[in-house]
Amino acid sequence: MAANEPSAASADIVSGHHVGxxxxxxxVATVAGPEVERGLAVVICTYQRAASLSRYLDSMxxxxxxxxxxxxxASLDDATERMIExxxxxxxxxxxxxxxxxxxSLRGLTRQRNFGAARVRTDLIAFFDDDIVLLPGCLxxxxxxxxxxxxxxxxxxFVPNEYExxxxxxxxxxxxxxxPDMRPGRYHRAGISVPWDFQPPVDDVLEGEWxxxxxxxxxxxxxxxxxxxxxxxGYSAGEDLEFSLRAAALGRLxxxxxxxxxxxxxxxGRPDPYRLxxxxxxxxxxxxxxxxxxxxxxxxxxFAYAAAIxxxxxxxxxxxxRASETRxxxxxxxxxxxDTLRITxxxxx
Numbered sequence: 001m002a003a004n005e006p007s008a009a010s011a012d013i014v015s016g017h018h019v020g021x022x023x024x025x026x027x028v029a030t031v032a033g034p035e036v037e038r039g040l041a042v043v044i045c046t047y048q049r050a051a052s053l054s055r056y057l058d059s060m061x062x063x064x065x066x067x068x069x070x071x072x073x074a075s076l077d078d079a080t081e082r083m084i085e086x087x088x089x090x091x092x093x094x095x096x097x098x099x100x101x102x103x104x105s106l107r108g109l110t111r112q113r114n115f116g117a118a119r120v121r122t123d124l125i126a127f128f129d130d131d132i133v134l135l136p137g138c139l140x141x142x143x144x145x146x147x148x149x150x151x152x153x154x155x156x157x158f159v160p161n162e163y164e165x166x167x168x169x170x171x172x173x174x175x176x177x178x179x180p181d182m183r184p185g186r187y188h189r190a191g192i193s194v195p196w197d198f199q200p201p202v203d204d205v206l207e208g209e210w211x212x213x214x215x216x217x218x219x220x221x222x223x224x225x226x227x228x229x230x231x232x233x234g235y236s237a238g239e240d241l242e243f244s245l246r247a248a249a250l251g252r253l254x255x256x257x258x259x260x261x262x263x264x265x266x267x268x269g270r271p272d273p274y275r276l277x278x279x280x281x282x283x284x285x286x287x288x289x290x291x292x293x294x295x296x297x298x299x300x301x302x303f304a305y306a307a308a309i310x311x312x313x314x315x316x317x318x319x320x321x322r323a324s325e326t327r328x329x330x331x332x333x334x335x336x337x338x339d340t341l342r343i344t345x346x347x348x349x
Contacts, residue, residue: 012104017081019090019097036220039122040143041068042094045112046130050079052266053130060093062136064143066126069094070116074107109213110228110239117223125223129214131266141259142217145205153222153251154244156211157259162197169313170198178306185209185255190302191288193241202257211253213240215261222250237276238283245291273325277332281307285340307337 042060046053053071060069069090073080081101084090090097098119106115117125124146126139138157145155166182173179179188184199185208193210226246232239244253271279288303289295314330317323 012102012106013100016101017084017097017099034119034121036121036123039067040064040124040126040139040217041070041120041122041220042066042126042128042139043070043072043113043116043120044128044130045072045074045109045116046080047074047107048076048080049130049266050075050083052264053080054083054087055264056128056130056132056134057087057089057093059132059134061089063134063139064137065092066094066139067122068096068098068120070097070119071099072112072116073099073101074103074112075101108230108232110230110232113223113228114230117220117227120220123220124217125220126217127213128261129263131264132214133262133264135260135262138259138261139217141256145254145256145259146217146219149205149252149254151251152219152254153247154211154216154218155254155256155259156196156216157261158199158201158255158257159197159215159261159263160201161262161264163200164197166198169310170194172313173306173309176309178302178309185211185253187241187245188302189292189299190306191284191292191299192306196255199255204257206255206257208253208255209248210241210244211255213243215263216240218247219251222247225250232283237279238287242283242287242291245287273328274332274335277329278336279332281333281336285336307333311337 044053044056071080071084075081078101081099084099100115102112102115106112113127124143126142128134142155142157146152170182173192174182178190179192179194182194182198184194184196185206186194187209188194196208196212199206226243228239229242232242247253285303288299292299311330311333314326314333317326318330320326
């Protein structure tokens with residue numbers, strides 16, 4: 001599934017800040033990017049989270065110093081830019097630090113990632129969410145797996161504070177045969193991706209069928225070749241699954257059990273429950289339709305059956321006290337179903 005090509009004008013870059021041997025002549029139209037050399041670049045796409053981003057930058061002190069650190073900011077205000085200008089440790093965090101504030105057609109997670117990837121000059125590129133905290137040695141371990149394991153195109157780290165056992169909803173999916181198992185990192189023909197949150201702590205390197213976008217390191221050539229799908233707008237729920245399924249055709253996707261980081265979930269910058277409910281099932285349907293190899297009518301029925309089970313479980317959840325967010329999430333999912341049945345499925349921005 002090809003991503004849309006950028007149609008940005010130069011006005012879409014609001015401001016920039018560079019420390020080190022950075023490219024000061026960046027063009028918005030840059031797509032192919034510079035020639036790459038052996039090394040590591042880190043790209044952080046951020047939106048309205050100055051405090052969380054500052055905490056992430058603090059965690060870079062415990063890491064191998066990357067060749068590049070790029071922050072692509074789509075915030076509506078200048079709080080993040082002011083935070084960056086106030087810091088005095090940017091030279092220490094990376095050989096080359098770049099901050100760019102974007103607007104207009106460059107806003108949105110997938111567009112910001114493509115913008116950053118086009119400006120990386122290393123053969124490896126790491127993407128982290130702005131509410132991540134790296135634990136000591138994380139970057140070095142992710143890079144080690146890339147360098148030492150054959151055929152790897154993407155590697156994810158282990159997030160210990162997200163480890164959990166499967167909930168009743170997941171157990172029901174297996175009991176009612178919507179999916180055959182709950183192996184972490186698997187993508188089932190019913191359109192359900194099993195989260196890596198179910199993977200207990202291990203020191204091993206494991207292989208999966210998808211990896212989450214906010215804790216990953218990729219081959220730069222793969223990111224540039226495939227590009228993140230820019231039809232996933234704004235918050236872009238499911239963009240990591242869609243990209244992973246396409247990337248898996250080019251190489252192996254790995255879980256590095258010794259690369260630890262924390263995900264300290266930040267509420268700001270997320271859509272409301274209704275929009276998230278609609279977006280999550282809409283994007284799951286589009287991924288199933290476009291990315292599942294050899295998709296058949298039976299697979300469509302599997303998707304519908306699994307979605308019906310989820311809706312039933314969410315409906316039961318609305319009976320609990322203080323379940324207003326659950327009700328809004330369910331309303332969003334039901335709205336997508338009715339829109340699809342009417343063949344009028346508008347995409348929420």
